[in-house]
Amino acid sequence: MSDFSNRTKGELILEIKNMNKSFGPVTALKNVDLNLYRGDVLGLIGENGSGKSTVSSIAAGMQKADSGEMTFLGKKWSPTSMINALENGIGMIVQESGTIAGITVAENIFLGNLNQFSRFGFINKKELYKRANDVLRQIGIDNIDSSMIMGSLDFQSRKLVEIAKVIMKEPEVLIVDETTTALSQNGRKILYGIVDRFRKENRAVIFISHDLDEIMEVCDTLTVLRDGNIIRTFKKEEFDPDQIRLSMIGRELEGDYYRSDYEHVYGEKVTISLQNATVNGHMYNINLEAHEGEILGIGGLSHCGMHTLGKVLFGAVKLDEGEALVDGEKIKNEIFATKKKIGYVSKDRDNESLVLSASVKDNISIAGLDIFSIGNFLVLYSKENEYVKKQIDSLSIKCSDSGQIVQTLSGGNKQKVVFGKWIGCGSEILVLDCPTRGVDVGVKQAMYQLMVQLKQEGKTIIIISEELPELMGMSDRLIIMKNGRIEKEFLRSKDLSDAEIIGYMI
Ligand SMILES: Nc1ncnc2c1ncn2[C@@H]1O[C@H](COP(=O)(O)OP(=O)(O)O)[C@@H](O)[C@H]1O
Numbered sequence: 092m093s094d095f096s097n098r099t100k101g102e103l104i105l106e107i108k109n110m111n112k113s114f115g116p117v118t119a120l121k122n123v124d125l126n127l128y129r130g131d132v133l134g135l136i137g138e139n140g141s142g143k144s145t146v147s148s149i150a151a152g153m154q155k156a157d158s159g160e161m162t163f164l165g166k167k168w169s170p171t172s173m174i175n176a177l178e179n180g181i182g183m184i185v186q187e188s189g190t191i192a193g194i195t196v197a198e199n200i201f202l203g204n205l206n207q208f209s210r211f212g213f214i215n216k217k218e219l220y221k222r223a224n225d226v227l228r229q230i231g232i233d234n235i236d237s238s239m240i241m242g243s244l245d246f247q248s249r250k251l252v253e254i255a256k257v258i259m260k261e262p263e264v265l266i267v268d269e270t271t272t273a274l275s276q277n278g279r280k281i282l283y284g285i286v287d288r289f290r291k292e293n294r295a296v297i298f299i300s301h302d303l304d305e306i307m308e309v310c311d312t313l314t315v316l317r318d319g320n321i322i323r324t325f326k327k328e329e330f331d332p333d334q335i336r337l338s339m340i341g342r343e344l345e346g347d348y349y350r351s352d353y354e355h356v357y358g359e360k361v362t363i364s365l366q367n368a369t370v371n372g373h374m375y376n377i378n379l380e381a382h383e384g385e386i387l388g389i390g391g392l393s394h395c396g397m398h399t400l401g402k403v404l405f406g407a408v409k410l411d412e413g414e415a416l417v418d419g420e421k422i423k424n425e426i427f428a429t430k431k432k433i434g435y436v437s438k439d440r441d442n443e444s445l446v447l448s449a450s451v452k453d454n455i456s457i458a459g460l461d462i463f464s465i466g467n468f469l470v471l472y473s474k475e476n477e478y479v480k481k482q483i484d485s486l487s488i489k490c491s492d493s494g495q496i497v498q499t500l501s502g503g504n505k506q507k508v509v510f511g512k513w514i515g516c517g518s519e520i521l522v523l524d525c526p527t528r529g530v531d532v533g534v535k536q537a538m539y540q541l542m543v544q545l546k547q548e549g550k551t552i553i554i555i556s557e558e559l560p561e562l563m564g565m566s567d568r569l570i571i572m573k574n575g576r577i578e579k580e581f582l583r584s585k586d587l588s589d590a591e592i593i594g595y596m597i
């Protein structure tokens with residue numbers, strides 16, 4: 092049992108001074124100063140890529156700063172690894188997976204400490220599983236057996252095991268990096284319970300989340316980061332969503348956030364259409380036409396069929412009845428769609444739109460291959476480099492260089508890579524399924540501007556979204572779906588009311 096008689100609330104526990112960190116040309120942290128006090132749950136918030144994970148992971152021993160000083164429990168702090176940091180009092184639950192798939196849950200939990208179970212070179216598995224199960228049950232996880240292979244668990248369970256593994260060491264400082272998005276209600280309750288215990292025991296927590304409501308609820312203090320700088324620290328009584336948002340983006344969002352006009356203007360030419368299109372179980376008898384220079388919005392509840400519709404337009408889902416046509420020709424499959432200059436941004440970006448383990452360059456150039464290759468074989472590398480560089484520059488994708496692996500980019504920058512891939516190869520029709528999901532406001536704004544620009548160039552944009560303000564803010568025409576059918580169509584106008592539209596969704 093830990094002795095916390097000497098834990099005094101309000102005492103400085105971790106101090107970061109003048110920390111700097113760069114990745115090639117990208118400055119991730121600029122002269123960052125951060126103080127963490129006992130009994131405090133400090134929230135870090137900021138746009139994708141603002142430096143939250145970088146500063147926390149340096150404190151947790153995952154990587155080294157270029158310069159700066161850290162003091163922990165009154166002593167100079169320079170952890171050599173995450174395990175080393177955890178053994179000495181700072182534990183972090185990382186944004187990406189922090190466990191090993193091929194071994195058991197128990198081995199993951201006791202990784203680095205398995206010796207205690209070994210006698211004469213043999214591991215006492217029974218004892219190991221029992222102890223690991225105890226650890227899991229203690230924090231309220233009762234549906235995972237520690238003898239299971241890690242890789243057989245779903246994402247949420249893996250996250251919970253990771254939490255158990257860190258908590259078991261009873262660190263003085265716990266860092267939670269964007270973990271809650273991976274957790275269900277029950278998982279969240281477990282995590283919030285732990286955070287609360289840390290506060291009560293006068294330990295300290297750094298809590299990183301994208302969700303402003305959540306972070307205001309969970310934290311006592313909030314520090315805003317922007318482009319690697321500390322912008323402002325808010326105390327609980329100063330929490331004000333508008334003020335916090337404003338300091339995250341550093342500019343007013345109103346005004347040019349969405350389209351500023353209220354007209355529905357587009358060309359006469361129909362570029363893509365559906366005729367009596369049916370996919371059994373998902374959508375029925377859909378008739379729809381999109382035009383040159385049109386932003387066509389499609390909205391509804393998430394199971395209304397609109398995501399399937401998007402896939403149909405890209406040839407990724409076959410119709411049971413009816414037809415999908417581009418320039419009067421049947422959309423046979425994805426290869427045909429790509430040839431016909433249809434681009435598609437999937438809602439499930441990480442699995443369907445990107446090869447996470449490949450570089451920014453490979454992801455962008457994949458759709459533009461015919462621009463810089465001759466026949467099927469010869470790729471002109473200098474042209475490819477030029478092409479990729481152009482996309483990175485024009486979308487201001489934040490990466491150290493085009494060789495950076497996409498997995499390591501922030502969410503907003505990943506989404507820019509997907510856009511770059513399709514815009515670069517001159518897509519005439521863009522099907523965007525929830526393009527701004529999980530993307531911070533700054534990038535959102537850039538995407539809306541890009542959509543307007545593409546519209547002005549005469550391209551067709553079909554935006555499928557679960558966010559009504561975005562659909563109302565951007566579309567020339569808005570189609571509402573319900574139970575796989577088109578329920579209603581609205582034209583862009585000043586007088587659209589969200590209450591009326593919602594009435595057709597549910
Ligand atoms: N391993 C890395 N290699 C190259 N660039 C990186 C790496 N890690 C982070 N970055 C860059 O540093 C900046 C800060 O990233 P990060 O701390 O992950 O932001 P946040 O967690 O606030 O979203 C981003 O521009 C990101 O692309």
Ligand SMILES: [Mg+2]
Pocket residue numbers: 143144145186269
């Ligand atoms: Mg991060």
